[in-house]
Amino acid sequence: MDVSDQPGKTGIRLVASLAGVSHMTVSRVLNGHTNIRPATRQRVLDVISELNFTPSTAARALATHRSRQIGVVVESAVEYGPMSTIRAIEEAARDMGYTLTTATSHHGKLTPTQSVEHLLAQGVDALCMIAPRTSSLVALRQMSIAVPVLVIKSMADRTFLTAGVDQVLGTNLLVDHLAELGHRHILHIAGPLDWSDAQVRVRAFHARIRKLGLPKRPHVLGDWTADTGYAFASALTEMPEYTAIFAANDDLALGVMHGLHDRGIAVPGDVSVVGFDDLPTSRHLWPPLTTVEQDFTALGVKALEVLRSALESEVATRHVKIPSRLVVRESTAPPRPASL
Amino acid sequence: MDVSDQPGKTGIRLVASLAGVSHMTVSRVLNGHTNIRPATRQRVLDVISELNFTPSTAARALATHRSRQIGVVVESAVEYGPMSTIRAIEEAARDMGYTLTTATSHHGKLTPTQSVEHLLAQGVDALCMIAPRTSSLVALRQMSIAVPVLVIKSMADRTFLTAGVDQVLGTNLLVDHLAELGHRHILHIAGPLDWSDAQVRVRAFHARIRKLGLPKRPHVLGDWTADTGYAFASALTEMPEYTAIFAANDDLALGVMHGLHDRGIAVPGDVSVVGFDDLPTSRHLWPPLTTVEQDFTALGVKALEVLRSALESEVATRHVKIPSRLVVRESTAPPRPASL
DNA sequence: GCAAAGTTTGTTAGCGCTCACAAATAGACG
DNA sequence: CGTCTATTTGTGAGCGCTAACAAACTTTGC
Numbered sequence: 001m002d003v004s005d006q007p008g009k010t011g012i013r014l015v016a017s018l019a020g021v022s023h024m025t026v027s028r029v030l031n032g033h034t035n036i037r038p039a040t041r042q043r044v045l046d047v048i049s050e051l052n053f054t055p056s057t058a059a060r061a062l063a064t065h066r067s068r069q070i071g072v073v074v075e076s077a078v079e080y081g082p083m084s085t086i087r088a089i090e091e092a093a094r095d096m097g098y099t100l101t102t103a104t105s106h107h108g109k110l111t112p113t114q115s116v117e118h119l120l121a122q123g124v125d126a127l128c129m130i131a132p133r134t135s136s137l138v139a140l141r142q143m144s145i146a147v148p149v150l151v152i153k154s155m156a157d158r159t160f161l162t163a164g165v166d167q168v169l170g171t172n173l174l175v176d177h178l179a180e181l182g183h184r185h186i187l188h189i190a191g192p193l194d195w196s197d198a199q200v201r202v203r204a205f206h207a208r209i210r211k212l213g214l215p216k217r218p219h220v221l222g223d224w225t226a227d228t229g230y231a232f233a234s235a236l237t238e239m240p241e242y243t244a245i246f247a248a249n250d251d252l253a254l255g256v257m258h259g260l261h262d263r264g265i266a267v268p269g270d271v272s273v274v275g276f277d278d279l280p281t282s283r284h285l286w287p288p289l290t291t292v293e294q295d296f297t298a299l300g301v302k303a304l305e306v307l308r309s310a311l312e313s314e315v316a317t318r319h320v321k322i323p324s325r326l327v328v329r330e331s332t333a334p335p336r337p338a339s340l
Numbered sequence: 341m342d343v344s345d346q347p348g349k350t351g352i353r354l355v356a357s358l359a360g361v362s363h364m365t366v367s368r369v370l371n372g373h374t375n376i377r378p379a380t381r382q383r384v385l386d387v388i389s390e391l392n393f394t395p396s397t398a399a400r401a402l403a404t405h406r407s408r409q410i411g412v413v414v415e416s417a418v419e420y421g422p423m424s425t426i427r428a429i430e431e432a433a434r435d436m437g438y439t440l441t442t443a444t445s446h447h448g449k450l451t452p453t454q455s456v457e458h459l460l461a462q463g464v465d466a467l468c469m470i471a472p473r474t475s476s477l478v479a480l481r482q483m484s485i486a487v488p489v490l491v492i493k494s495m496a497d498r499t500f501l502t503a504g505v506d507q508v509l510g511t512n513l514l515v516d517h518l519a520e521l522g523h524r525h526i527l528h529i530a531g532p533l534d535w536s537d538a539q540v541r542v543r544a545f546h547a548r549i550r551k552l553g554l555p556k557r558p559h560v561l562g563d564w565t566a567d568t569g570y571a572f573a574s575a576l577t578e579m580p581e582y583t584a585i586f587a588a589n590d591d592l593a594l595g596v597m598h599g600l601h602d603r604g605i606a607v608p609g610d611v612s613v614v615g616f617d618d619l620p621t622s623r624h625l626w627p628p629l630t631t632v633e634q635d636f637t638a639l640g641v642k643a644l645e646v647l648r649s650a651l652e653s654e655v656a657t658r659h660v661k662i663p664s665r666l667v668v669r670e671s672t673a674p675p676r677p678a679s680l
Numbered sequence: 681g682c683a684a685a686g687t688t689t690g691t692t693a694g695c696g697c698t699c700a701c702a703a704a705t706a707g708a709c710g
Numbered sequence: 711c712g713t714c715t716a717t718t719t720g721t722g723a724g725c726g727c728t729a730a731c732a733a734a735c736t737t738t739g740c
Binding site: 681682683684685686687688689690691692693694695696697698699700701702703704705706707708709710 | 711712713714715716717718719720721722723724725726727728729730731732733734735736737738739740
């Protein structure tokens with residue numbers, strides 16, 4: 001069976017004439033329609049696989065007004081959490097026949113609004129914002145977007161679909177762990193408050209401290225980088241009056257430990273340190289870091305389930321939350337008796 | 341000017357009738373054709389911006405047989421290097437009007453071949469393999485792909501376009517640095533040899549050792565993870581007879597330092613350690629890691645230039661190489677006199 | 681001032697698919 | 711065995727754009 005048997009025809013129509021059916025029957029087979037006689041379906045499938053035929057996504061998109069593409073907006077370039085989430089989403093998307101198109105808006109190269117417009121111009125069927133700044137969300141709310149929008153953040157949202165790891169749980173686990181060890185004076189080094197997760201962690205931290213009846217203490221502002229953690233800790237001039245530091249993520253914690261080391265402050269001897277994320281390398285830091293694990297893979301999968309239900313306009317779940325898990329390692333220990 | 345003035349018309353034809361020209365003129369404006377009277381062009385542009393009109397990528401792809409999408413295949417899920425490269429490529433791609441579609445083939449979920457087929461079925465105009473295994477490249481060579489394929493690897497290739505960071509230079513810089521400090525016995529912990537970069541580093545290492553007249557010593561096989569580095573170093577039962585370790589990447593080095601610490605072997609007092617990559621956190625390890633920086637951003641940009649020239653079928657550059665840079669920190673020092 | 685050449689705009693016909701509907705065929709039943 | 715209904719297949723139009731050609735309008739040269 002040679003392709004040149006059927007001059008002029010291409011794509012679906014070629015398959016059709018080779019299988020002795022109409023192009024429409026081929027289309028139906030391709031789209032898994034019912035009401036096709038099994039024998040006919042098989043004949044079509046045979047020709048398809050013999051020809052190694054793949055339907056044109058462009059033509060399909062044009063005819064159906066759906067691109068089967070999901071646009072993803074990321075604000076942080078290469079961090080572990082967002083990247084893991086994207087990978088998980090990508091895989092889940094592929095399983096449901098969707099493809100991912102990403103637009104990174106880092107370092108002011110492209111504003112989040114521009115990223116979204118770019119993706120919308122590509123004709124994506126849905127949008128997914130990975131851990132965006134709260135300011136970006138504000139901008140987004142003005143935009144009246146015609147497709148479903150899912151935001152990866154821990155708190156539910158009136159405007160958007162949401163999926164996120166339970167930040168409050170994670171924070172509570174860490175604070176409780178420190179409290180159980182006997183710490184009463186805990187310093188929180190926050191992430192940049194323009195990030196929703198950072199904000200949630202700050203609020204949850206103070207709430208938990210109050211609930212446990214521990215002394216109140218203002219948090220310190222940071223960003224997500226080890227550099228900042230280092231700058232903070234290495235600037236200490238004397239032994240601090242707190243006995244534990246809760247850094248908003250593992251990178252910060254890493255920098256903090258580096259700085260404390262420079263100052264001759266022992267971890268966990270003098271000060272305990274905890275992070276948030278459980279990076280693959282966190283167990284190999286010195287000392288191995290106590291932290292909270294976030295299951296980004298589960299997050300991606302669940303996120304896409306939410307998106308799918310919205311795309312198929314079922315009764316949509318609007319929010320899912322993934323639990324987090326405490327990982328105790330050697331960066332935490334009971335405080336020195338002296339400092340109590 | 342109301343959209344409903346022109347019932348029935350959509351897209352380009354709506355714009356056309358509103359601007360009092362034919363749809364073809366609009367198309368020409370959209371595609372930056374010359375030979376349009378400036379006044380006409382302006383009239384069209386005014387209508388476009390008033391309508392906030394965006395041409396349909398699907399229709400354009402169907403008519404031109406070009407999707408303006410580039411497919412990216414990654415084999416490692418979330419590592420710093422590949423991710424940075426992707427981000428850089430994405431940005432460069434957007435600047436030339438292309439969009440990125442990624443397919444991750446990790447943990448055997450999807451073979452590289454399947455990933456490529458998936459992307460090809462999407463109708464991508466070009467393919468970009470990020471730091472693939474050599475075995476994947478072998479599989480790829482069988483495939484007879486109809487679009488340009490660019491592979492991110494340091495060595496030029498007969499079959500594919502290539503772009504990469506100069507691994508030989510980086511390796512030489514590290515070995516020379518150790519040699520200048522006085523080290524004669526250097527152990528190389530290699531990455532998985534199925535990765536081209538790992539292979540190149542191994543070969544360059546041995547070549548440089550020979551060139552410098554240092555004693556020959558077999559390398560150790562590892563993978564890219566800190567876990568493996570840790571497993572290796574923590575299994576040491578006595579002070580090793582080498583005085584320096586060259587780990588194939590920073591993660592390995594991190595694990596090695598962790599393991600050495602467990603064994604009571606001081607870095608760099610007893611053994612110096614170097615890595616490869618210069619992760620953002622590597623300066624905050626204890627001790628801060630001497631390593632080689634790879635400029636992934638430059639890599640991404642250059643890679644896309646190569647791809648662009650291939651897409652526009654100019655006389656194509658088939659290979660570009662980005663220099664790497666030595667970063668000396670505190671994990672290296674002269675060997676103890678005793679061990680000389 | 682008019683033909684030849686260049687410049688700008690318009691017309692028609694698809695690109696490869698799906699939708700809505702029409703036609704043909706098969707199955708059910710008195 | 712013919713009619714009625716359910717199932718399976720086919721037909722024509724069109725999604726929104728561009729390519730190729732044709733037509734109109736300018737310019738130029740002698």
